Amino acid sequence: MIINSISMKNFQCYAGEHESNYLEFSNGLNLIIGDNGGGKSKLYDAFYWVIHNKIFQSDQRDWVSTKIYKENLISDKAKSECQIGETITSEVTMIVTSRDEKKYKLERIYEAKKIGEREWSSKADSAMLVSVYSHAKWNIVPEPKHEKILNRVIPGHIEPYMWFQGEQVDSLMDLTDSTALEQVVNLLSDIKDYDDLIAITTTGASRTASDLIRHKNKLSNDEKKSNELNATLEASLKSIYKYEKDIEVCDYNIETAKVKVEELISKVEDAEAKADYKSRRKALVDLCKNLEKSLLEKHGSFSKNIFKKHWILKNVDPFFKKFEAKYKKYSKEHNRKENENSRVVIKLPLNVPQPIHVERMIEEESCFVCGSAAPKGSLAHEHILSLIERKPPKDIFTNDLSSDFEGYYNNNLRYGISIQDIDSSISEELSVIQDLKNKRVVAERQIREIDNQFDILLEEDKSEDILGEFKQQNRSRERFEQNKARLLEKLRVTTQQRDDAKTGIDKLVTGEIDKVTLISEKIFSQLKSIAKSTKQQVFESIILELEEKSNEIFRDMTHKNTSIKGKIKFKKITNGSYIPEIVDGDDYIINSPNDSNIILVKLSLIMAILTARAKWSDNYALISDAPTSKMADNYTFGFYKTVSERFTQSIVTTYDFLEAERKAVLSNFNMGKVYQIESHYPSGNSDNRADLCVKITEVTI
Amino acid sequence: MSLLKDKFGNLKPGYLPKFKDFIKQISQFGGGAEDDKYINAKSFSNVYELYTYAFFIALYKDIKIDLSEDDKLIGFWEMKNWEPKALTDSLITCAIAESNFDMNALEEGDSSYMTEQIKLVKREIEAYANAGLEFIKGEIDQDPELLEDDMYFINLLSS
Structure with missing residues (x-):
């Protein structure tokens, strides 16, 4: 209204x-100007x-x-x-x-x-x-x-x-509270409706899963075993739920510690050293991550090379030779049988040498094996001709497996060449890995050195005694990260147990599973995931909208100020929610209470909330008592202009514009009514509260 | 596919039930994406990779397990599906070389003889592979940290 x-x-x-x-008030910015004690509050x-x-x-x-x-x-x-x-x-x-x-x-x-x-x-x-x-x-x-x-x-x-x-204003928005934005998003949208949807699909998924388990139990050929597996399944599901919750807590604590560390860094007076520390450290941490990634890939490919580069055949040579000997013996015997009734004895297997080479020998009248001439009409030429005229022997063998064995033999021959290079191939890969490891050691050492330098910077900083707290927060973060790693491992093992139990239950099933029961379980399980992911997507789109709007308003309110004002950034934390941060151009957090612009940033956020989706700014009057009381003087112009333009009606009391010459600026705004109020003592005795009343004068701009 | 390759391709060599958990522990049971192998901290991305590896290790170390008909082995996947195929072929040649597989007699024999000869090769593969599994499992049981050592499986080839 x-x-x-x-x-x-x-x-x-x-x-x-x-x-x-x-x-009386109208649309636009209605101002009630008054000095302290004038009756504004x-x-x-x-x-x-x-x-x-x-x-x-x-x-x-x-x-x-x-x-x-x-x-x-x-x-x-x-x-x-x-x-x-x-x-x-x-x-x-x-x-x-x-x-x-x-x-x-x-x-x-x-x-x-x-x-x-x-x-x-x-x-x-x-x-x-x-x-x-x-x-x-x-x-x-x-x-x-x-x-x-x-x-x-x-x-x-x-x-x-x-x-x-x-x-x-300062207490309206707690920038360190991870639930603050969630509450705002709940206000701004119907996102809570998704909770109902999630609850319905979760219940449905749980019921259909139970139905399926009961159905599988009925079809089990070992009821006792099925019961055991179901008990394991149930226990692992409970544990998984607990571990996931514990991991969420760890994530929250890690984020909290990180935010506090950032806050402490922002308190250091030496801004240049701080920026230098952060950029050098970030570059080294990035380098470490890249090296770690390369190492991981190398290790991955290293073990993969056992198969890919045939390292597994490193010592296979004697066994290939053994096969070769066996094949040689076989080939001799096979050949003997082939030639048993032949006019010409050919000791080479069929198609050896290959027909194209034999044809060239005939054309060039020369034997390519011994290099001797084989002119037409000669015995040698005749012999070569007989090679090409050969046909596969018939009815000599029950199974002619010569081409199979030859294939195996050729396969080993092809490997023979690369086997010789296996040792050098392993050495080369090892040296690449060692090189990466060395680089990582150097980068890690440099990070430690920079951390030490930063400790000294903190110690030397006279503004606050923050070294102890900085170290404590870093230790907390490390401790929670270790806890999280342990929980993740437990989660992995338990998830495996859950999957094994499911597989075990399935294996005991005899007969066909009822399709309706099976499909119901699948559908509800998918619906549950869809409901959850949709809520998260909607949440994120509102967050993005809010961030853009806040910054737009913030820019409007500060456009006359040329100093570093910071910007609002909604940082996603690991549990999926966001915390608002005020960062500088290099994304370094600036939320020290000393920052004079923090109030304005919070007001931007508040105005973004009010002007976002629900457009409350259109339908309700903003009423504020001295909102600029904690604001730097040069920001007030931006504030009033923004309020006057973005809210259908606002009623603001202020001690700005007390002086007549300052009121001229109001003509820039979309104004409603303007009043000046002042304490008035009809008897002239300003110490007598029993004589106090307020004089209200409308001002024309 | 030729007759012999076809026969070998359909073989499903097995492992002793006592190795089941161990195989699950160090290989990506049921296959899956190669990347999952590292995420799940598995040394081998497939059971057949581990099995092939175990075969060659035992071959090089000249260790075999005497398997009897009473040993109920767990078969996992036909050899025609193993990768790389050339490596599987080499494994077969090594098993042929080490067994009493008679190449010439096979060309004369009937189908039952062929089945018997193929079985000989399968038993040879299983004897080595299970011995290899036992060897690797024994080492890892004694020192589980070996699994963290990326060089372990490479070093084992040289030792």
Whole structure:
């Protein structure tokens, strides 16, 4: 809803009737300019009180209910002027318009009767009146409908981002909390609906899996064994679930430690040395990773070479020779049988030499084996001719296996050449691996040296005593990484046990598995994965959108400032969620509380949330009390411009623009109404709170 | 495919049941992608790779296990599927060389004789391969760290 006006009667410092404490608002940026103590925060309180029946108690820094605050919310001036026996009220009236152009009047009233000079008989609580404007008059809305209407003024889930005090901004968004963005995404979208889908498919997957197991048990040929395997399966599934959860915790702790280490690094004053440390270390770590990868590949191919480069045949020579001897004996006997009834005895096997070579011998009238001439008509020529005329022997052997054995023999011959090079091939590969290992040792040593230098840098840094904590966080990270490695190994073993149990159960099955049961299990299992991955995809697309929007707003708000402002980066952590980080151009985290721009970055994030998908910025008024109070002076221009352009309506109290000459800048913005408020003491005595009221003046820009 | 190669190709040499867990421990049981071998910390990407390796190790070390008909061996995959094929052929020649396989008699014999001769080669392969498995398992049982040593299987070829 858009807020048309607010008026107060004897509310806190706003003494007097509604008419004298009336502020009308329109679309655009509505500004209420006032000095400290001028009534800005009490105006913010008035909005809050109407909706929530609570008042901000400054000394406790907390909201307290009217039931506790009682007559303290009534103006001191009004209380002072009230006579004993008289009744006095404190009231706030807000008029709002809904999207469907319905006008509502929200009135909260608190009543107290003066029974002594400083004694009051107060009502236990305030009264609320809600009216809707129709047929040219205000009509009372029954109480049961109040809550719904109040929630339409500002829905509870977006209120923390839409209505806030300047001093709260820092706590609105905890950049180290990994659940913060998840909560925001839940707000921004219907992503939680996917949880229902995941729950349904998980239950379905679990049920169909149980059905399938029961069905397989029925078909088992060894019930006892099946039961044992099912028990193993169940136990391994439980363990896998536990290990996966433990790994998630480890991942979270590793990420937390990493973020803290980054934060500590960002605290070091010597920015140049810090940047140098980080870039050198990153280059070396990358080098180590590449070397590790190359080594892994080399090791992989090294053992693969046992087969690929035939290293396995390293000592095979005597056995090949043994086969050769056996083949020679066989070949001799085979040949003898072939030639038994032949006119010409040919001791070479069929097709040896190969026909093309024999044809050339005939053409060139020469024997290629002995080099002698074999002119046409000679005995030698005749002999060569008989080689080509040979036909496979018939009916000599039950099985002629000569070509099989010859094939095996030739295969070994081909290997014979490469076997000779096996030793040098192994040596070459070994030297490559050793070279990579040496390089890795050097890089690791250099990383240690750089770490030592960085320790010295931290020790020398006088701004903070951070060396101890830095080391502790690094140790924590290492410890969690070791724990994670152990858990991963356990998970691997248990997953193997689970798979073995499944295979075992399947093997015991006799007969055909019911297709419906089988397909149901498969379908639900796939649906479960699809539901989970879809949720993650939707989550990531919203995160990306939010990151882009935040940076867009941040750039808008800071475009007049030329110093390093940083940018917002949503870093994905290993458990799949994201944490917002503020990084510099080199992606180094800058979230030290000393950074003056952090408030602006958080405001960018908040505005991105409000202007993203749900477009809350279109439908609800942003109300903020002194949002620029912690902001560097040169950022305020960007802030007001952005707010005025991106929100249909905003109501902002501020002490900026107090000076008349500064108000000129407001003409650059999409402005609504502008008021100047100031404390006013009609009697002239500014020490007398019983004389305090607020003077409201509309300012024309 | 020729007759003899066909017969050898259909052989399914086996291993003793006592090696089943060990084989699973160091080889990618059931095959799978080559890369998985390293992810799962397996030294061999297939059972037949380990089996071939074990055969040659035992051959070089001249160790054999006497297997009887009572030994119920677990067969795993027909030899025609083993890779590289040329290496499998060489393995067969070594088994032929070491066995009483009679090449000439085979050309004269009937199908039952051929079956008997092929079985001789299969037994020879199994005798060496199972001896190799026993040897490797014995070493790794004594010193499980050997599996972490990338050089172990290379060194074993030279020792």
